[in-house]
Every structure is written in structure tokens, then in C-alpha cells.
Amino acid sequence: MDKQEDSDFAWANCHDKNPHTRVCLKQQAVDDAFICSKKLCGELNAVLNEVGPDHAVAYDLMCGTSFESGWNELRKANDQLEILVGVAGQTGAGKTSLLNVLLETPDLLPSSSQQAATATVCRIAYNCDKTAGHEFRAEFVFRSKEDVVKELNSVLNSIQERQALLAQEFEDEEERIEMLDELNISISRGISQVCAVWDLNKGELEYDQHTAEEIMARNPENVKALDTTKTIYSSDSAAFASEVKPYLDATRTLEGLTAWPLIKEVNIFVKCSLLRHGLVLVELPGLSDSNEGRSRVAED
Numbered sequence: 001m002d003k004q005e006d007s008d009f010a011w012a013n014c015h016d017k018n019p020h021t022r023v024c025l026k027q028q029a030v031d032d033a034f035i036c037s038k039k040l041c042g043e044l045n046a047v048l049n050e051v052g053p054d055h056a057v058a059y060d061l062m063c064g065t066s067f068e069s070g071w072n073e074l075r076k077a078n079d080q081l082e083i084l085v086g087v088a089g090q091t092g093a094g095k096t097s098l099l100n101v102l103l104e105t106p107d108l109l110p111s112s113s114q115q116a117a118t119a120t121v122c123r124i125a126y127n128c129d130k131t132a133g134h135e136f137r138a139e140f141v142f143r144s145k146e147d148v149v150k151e152l153n154s155v156l157n158s159i160q161e162r163q164a165l166l167a168q169e170f171e172d173e174e175e176r177i178e179m180l181d182e183l184n185i186s187i188s189r190g191i192s193q194v195c196a197v198w199d200l201n202k203g204e205l206e207y208d209q210h211t212a213e214e215i216m217a218r219n220p221e222n223v224k225a226l227d228t229t230k231t232i233y234s235s236d237s238a239a240f241a242s243e244v245k246p247y248l249d250a251t252r253t254l255e256g257l258t259a260w261p262l263i264k265e266v267n268i269f270v271k272c273s274l275l276r277h278g279l280v281l282v283e284l285p286g287l288s289d290s291n292e293g294r295s296r297v298a299e300d
Contacts (some may be wrong), residue, residue, distance in 0.1 A: 027277045030078065037071045079128050081278035088284045099124065099283055103272045105237045109283065110249035120260045122248060122283045126276050127269035133233055136240040140230040140247045141265040148226060148262070152212035155190035158183050159206055193261035197222055225262055244268070 011029035014022045089095050096111035103109075103124065127137055162183045170176040187206075195202060198215045216223050230247070234240035247259045248266065275281070 030277075034071075034075055034078070041071060078278075082125070082280045083278050084123075084280050084282055086282045086284060095283060099281060102274055102281070103270055104274075105241075105270065105272070108237060108241050108270070109268075110241075110245045120248065120263050120266055120285065122266040122268060124268045124270065124275065124281045124283070126278075127271050129269065133235045135271055136232075136234045136237060137269040138232040138240070138244045138247075139265075139267040139269075140232075140259070140263055141267075142225045142228050142230070142262050143264045145223070145226040147264075148216070149212045151190060152194060152215055155187060155194055155205075156210060156212065158186045158190070162187065196258045197261045222258075222262060225259075 009029070011026045014025050017025070087095050087099060094111075096109045100106055100108050100111065109122065109124075127135065129137060162180065165176060165179055165183065168176075191202060191205060194200065194205060194215070197219065199218050200215065204210075232240065232243050234243065247263065249260075
């Protein structure tokens with residue numbers, strides 16, 4: 001194809017445009033190509049069905065089915081394209097409010113200017129589901145029981161180590177202080193999550209003897225949620241926002257379940273033009289959250 005022919009295609013002749021315009025032109029070309037390819041696949045299949053498999057032109061048309069297969073693979077790859085953009089900042093800075101504006105859906109995600117509302121990492125991507133009633137979709141993947149038990153044992157072991165360290169005599173007091181500081185950091189990071197989920201206060205956890213199994217037995221509903229995935233569908237943005245808030249909002253509980261420390265992954269899918277071509281917004285909890293557990297999620 002010569003230069004004159006190239007100039008007929010905007011996507012091939014946009015080198016002098018700004019980056020945003022170039023991306024839009026090329027993505028539009030991709031969309032147009034998929035539309036034309038789908039029509040071509042339909043025409044090929046229609047002719048093949050009409051002439052029958054034994055016709056002289058059937059072989060050539062069968063080659064068209066490999067074209068259709070390749071087209072389907074390309075379409076699937078295009079739908080699965082992800083460009084991750086993290087949204088981070090100080091607690092109460094307005095990250096969630098900004099996202100709600102970008103997503104063109106007010107109050108879709110819980111926000112608060114007074115205290116931390118975002119409790120866990122949340123991925124927001126385009127919703128390719130065309131099923132009626134599925135215009136909004138959320139998936140909440142809960143942590144495994146094995147992982148939660150491991151975390152509980154880690155916190156309990158650190159508390160026991162600190163108690164032993166306090167009772168132990170040291171020739172070098174600075175060494176003791178250094179070791180205590182390390183343990184205190186480890187304990188403070190885990191204790192807030194443990195207390196929130198298992199109906200304990202800090203004093204009970206630090207000074208009473210507990211096993212991981214005993215702690216988990218205090219809230220059997222939370223245990224039932226482990227190793228599961230909760231999916232929510234809705235066609236109404238307000239109803240959808242109301243349903244997902246208890247799983248995202250650090251200030252809410254759902255039927256006695258403090259969800260955020262138990263959730264491994266949150267995926268929200270909406271039909272927003274901003275996300276149409278693979279952009280995935282990743283909202284993080286506030287970096288200066290007073291809750292060590294939530295703050296650590298953002299830092300990690």
C-alpha cells in the first residue's frame with residue numbers, strides 16, 4: 001500500500017496528533033475492524049450453509065471458518081486487555097469521589113470526607129456482560145480459611161513473644177527495646193483486623209490466652225464466608241451501590257459480618273465508556289488510615 005492509500009486511513013496518518021487523539025483513532029479502527037469482521041464471518045457461514053459441504057467452493061469457504069476462529073480469539077484478547085491505573089492518596093483526600101465522577105455514576109463507591117471509607121483494594125473494569133439485569137456486576141472473593149488461620153497464629157505468636165521478651169532479663173536494654181519495637185509493629189498491623197472480624201477488643205486479645213480456633217468460633221458467620229465468592233448483579237446503579245457498600249465500606253457491617261478484613265479481592269464491572277478499551281481503575285485504601293490493617297493494604 002503506497003503513501004497515498006495510507007492517507008485514507010486516519011489511524012495510519014495520525015503521527016502529528018496528540019497522544020489522546022492517536023489512541024482514540026486507533027481504538028476506533030479496532031472497533032470498526034471487529035464490526036466488519038463479524039459481518040464477514042456471517043456472510044461466509046451463510047454461503048457455506050447454502051452450498052453444502054460437498055460443493056466445489058466449500059473448501060475455500062471452510063478456510064473462512066479458520067478466519068472466524070482467529071477473529072474470535074482476537075476479540076477475546078481485546079476484551080481481556082487490562083491497563084491498570086492505581087488511585088492512591090491520603091485518607092479523606094477524595095479518591096473515591098473522583099472515581100465516582102469518572103465512572104459517571106454518583107455514589108457508586110462509598111466515600112467519606114470525615115473518615116476512611118475504602119477498606120480494601122477495588123478493581124473497576126468495563127462490563128462486557130450483555131445479559132439483561134447484569135449492567136452492574138461485583139465479585140467479592142473472600143480469603144481462604146487457611147490464610148486467615150495463618151494470620152491469626154502470626155498475631156498470637158507475636159503477642160506471646162512480646163510477653164516473653166518483657167519477662168526476660170537482658171544485659172543490653174537497647175537490644176530488648178529494638179526487638180520490642182519490631183514485635184509491636186507486627187502486632188499493631190494485625191490486631192486491628194483481628195478485633196474487627198472476631199468481636200474482640202485489644203485487651204482481650206493481648207492479655208487472655210486464645211487459640212486461632214477459639215477466636216474463629218466467636219463468629220461462625222464469618223467463617224462461613226471464607227473460601228467463597230459473592231457475586232452481585234443489578235441494572236440499577238443506586239440499588240447496586242447500596243448492595244456493595246457493606247463489602248467495601250470500612251464503616252459498615254453486613255448482618256454482623258465485618259467484611260473488609262476477610263476479602264481478598266474486589267472486582268466491579270460497569271458499562272462506562274472510560275473503561276471500554278481496557279482501562280482498569282484500582283482504588284486503594286488511604287495511605288494514612290488510622291487503622292494499621294487498612295493502611296498496610298494500600299502500602300503493600
